[in-house]
Amino acid sequence: MAINPDQPAIDNWEEIIPERKNVLKDIELTEAYAVANYMQDVQSQLKVFNKKGEFQYDIELPGIASVSSLKPVKDQNRVYFNYTTYTKPSQVLAYDLDEQTIEEEFTPEVDFNADDYETTMVFIEAQDGAQVPVSIVHKKGIELNGNNPTLLYGYGGFNVVYPPRFDARLVPWLENGGVYVNAHIRGGGEYGDDWYRGGTLMNKQRVFDDFILAAEYMIDQNYTNPEKLAIMGGSNGGLLVGAVANQRPDLFKVALPAVGVMDMLRYQNFTIGWAWAGDYGRSDDSAEMFNYLYAYSPLHNIPEGEIFPATLVTTADHDDRVVPAHSFKYIATLQEKYEGNNPVLIRIETKAGHGAGKPLSMQIEEVADKWAFAWYNMGVSY
Structure with a gap:
């Protein structure tokens, strides 16, 4: 929802992203986008919207995974998040929303293949x-x-x-x-x-x-x-x-x-x-x-x-x-x-x-x- 602090009454609220079928866990704003973390069949699904609430694309995640701690970079179109699966310890990944590229920022060393x-x-x-x-x-x-x-x-x-x-x-x-x-x-x-x-x-x-x-x-x-x-x-x-x-x-x-x-x-x-x-x-x-x-x-x-x-x-x-x-x-x-x-x-x-x-x-x-x-x-x- 978008709320004007000068007119905060609920009648003045504006819906930006309507409720969807899947559970919304988190949402964060970058310079030009809103990145939403949904749960679909227990797995994380990251969806990108513009600030008008118009869907842009899905961020492709490898495997049956869970994402947490979405953190945008101020005044940039870049987000960091934790990514983990049943067989991969939690990694810190960075995603460039303009280039649609993903990078590993931190991966723990674990004696497990x-x-x-x-x-x-x-x-x-x-x-x-x-x-x-x-x-x-x-x-x-x-x-x-x-x-x-x-x-x-x-x-x-x-x-x-x-x-x-x-x-x-x-x-x-x-x-x-x-x-x-x-x-x-x-x-x-x-x-x-x-x-x-x-x-x-x-x-x-x-x-x-x-x-x-x-x-x-x-x-x-x-x-x-x-x-x-x-x-x-x-x-x-x-x-x-x-x-x-x-x-x-x-x-x-x-x-x-x-x-x-x-x-x-x-x-x-x-x-x-x-x-x-x-x-x-x-x-x-x-x-x-x-x-x-x-x-x-x-x-x-x-x-x-x-x-x-x-x-x-x-x-x-x-x-x-x-x-x-x-x-x-x-x-x-x-x-x-x-x-x-x-x-x-x-x-x-x-x-x-x-x-x-x-x-x-x-x-x-x-x-x-x-x-x-x-x-x-x-x-x-x-």
């Missing part, structure tokens, strides 16, 4: 017809023999998007022949408010259904099988892992729920939990809401018997976001009910919180434990 790997995106049709995007990363030339160790990640809440980005913690998984899968399920902000609202309150089961569909797709397409499939998520993603492990324990060999919201009946009573009610609803809202939450609450739906994934719950003793009592109660109940031979364990970090701010040594120890636990229980040599 991105050219050895490939990323694809597929769309899986949900029960209600929604097309759920799923990113798949692995070494080039892997055999689709149904036997590849596969790590399926998801979050699905609070309008949060996990776009393509490099994560050094995944390097050991990929280098050992593993497949990494990021399921962009409902509850996130990938396609705007409808996609987000479609995974909240009494639509929350859709989040779990989308994730299960992604797991079934990886099996149906011969990437992996239930004995080589691990699932991982943290915080709201820990809730996701706990819920789907309960609902489809036959589908996964390993579950890695981190700092998860496991007690959906009482989460609002601890620290900042009350603020999540907009996504989840509260058990004291109504009998209907109580019953809906109770039906998927990880703590209250652990199946009895011998079928359940090998599980490593992770939490920290000073987590004041999702208090560790969630994980404590969940693992105690799981160890009480589960009668099989898979290990069901908890790893409690001390002098740490919800995740951010951990020293590098602590991060390395935790991810080493997770990958070792997953590979051991899959029977994978590494």
